[in-house]
């Protein structure tokens with residue numbers, strides 16, 4: 001028996017980039033702010049925290065595998081049948097199930113690039129081929145080019161709206177026109193992780209779009225506006241065959257009872273949470289306008305972050321931010337994504353940006 005050879009791993013894993021989490025803020029030194037993961041800067045609401053401590057007293061038991069309470073609550077909230085809802089360990093968990101449900105070796109998955117960095121990872125893990133369609137010069141999805149990239153091997157298309165990391169959106173008319181061009185047997189996933197931050201009335205609510213399009217699935221998360229990133233709960237709204245496939249491919253018991261109860265409590269505390277979102281949207285405007293006034297070109301953002309295309313200066317910019325106590329998310333050689341955080345963090349970021357601008 002050969003001892004040198006380890007277990008044989010799937011070849012598709014070779015070269016798959018590992019998901020890079022946003023860098024944490026430094027601890028121990030002066031106050032530092034984490035603006036690298038598009039998290040909600042507000043701590044949990046007291047009522048939500050209470051639901052979590054209640055559920056924690058029973059974690060010797062498995063959670064409700066069907067997420068019954070949460071599913072029913074979501075069905076009512078969105079006016080959809082409960083059978084159209086599938087939950088998962090964050091929306092990225094649901095996205096992985098979507099791939100497992102639709103695509104394998106020989107199939108193709110289309111998405112814009114740059115977009116959410118999990119797309120290439122989960123696509124390649126599925127064995128399918130990633131077809132990346134560059135964003136337009138304005139950093140927006142090029143839906144015409146994406147429609148043009150569809151072949152008979154295409155199984156799934158991600159449309160990230162607003163797009164991570166650029167914050168840009170696609171609007172109703174162009175999205176409808178695109179969907180009309182997609183064959184009915186290709187699943188279109190509208191990834192709306194940042195939906196609650198949208199204020200542009202021309203951006204459609206995916207839940208309205210999915211209703212009469214059986215090949216459209218909407219992805220939502222409790223991680224951003226609802227502030228539950230650490231609890232890992234997201235969901236899809238899709239027609240029954242797709243939602244059923246998601247339930248089949250989900251990791252059993254993937255959503256803890258703590259996460260389920262916190263999500264239900266968050267839906268019930270939606271008014272208080274949406275006030276916080278409104279405050280963040282106000283901060284977003286302040287950050288965006290501040291950067292524009294400093295002379296930066298910033299794509300208009302409808303998410304809780306801004307995008308600066310810094311090219312070769314990206315690493316220097318991230319280092320300058322870090323030295324000033326704000327951790328941003330650099331994409332080497334391309335640009336930096338900066339989350340809109342608490343006012344003090346945003347002030348610090350604006351100050352660094354102003355200084356850095358003088359060097360450009």
Ligand SMILES: Cc1ncc(COP(=O)(O)O)c(C=O)c1O
Nearest residue numbers: 090091092116164193221223234
């Ligand atoms: C566009 C997009 N989709 C999905 C997710 C996944 O979020 P979660 O798995 O926490 O629900 C993120 C997180 O950054 C995101 O930016």
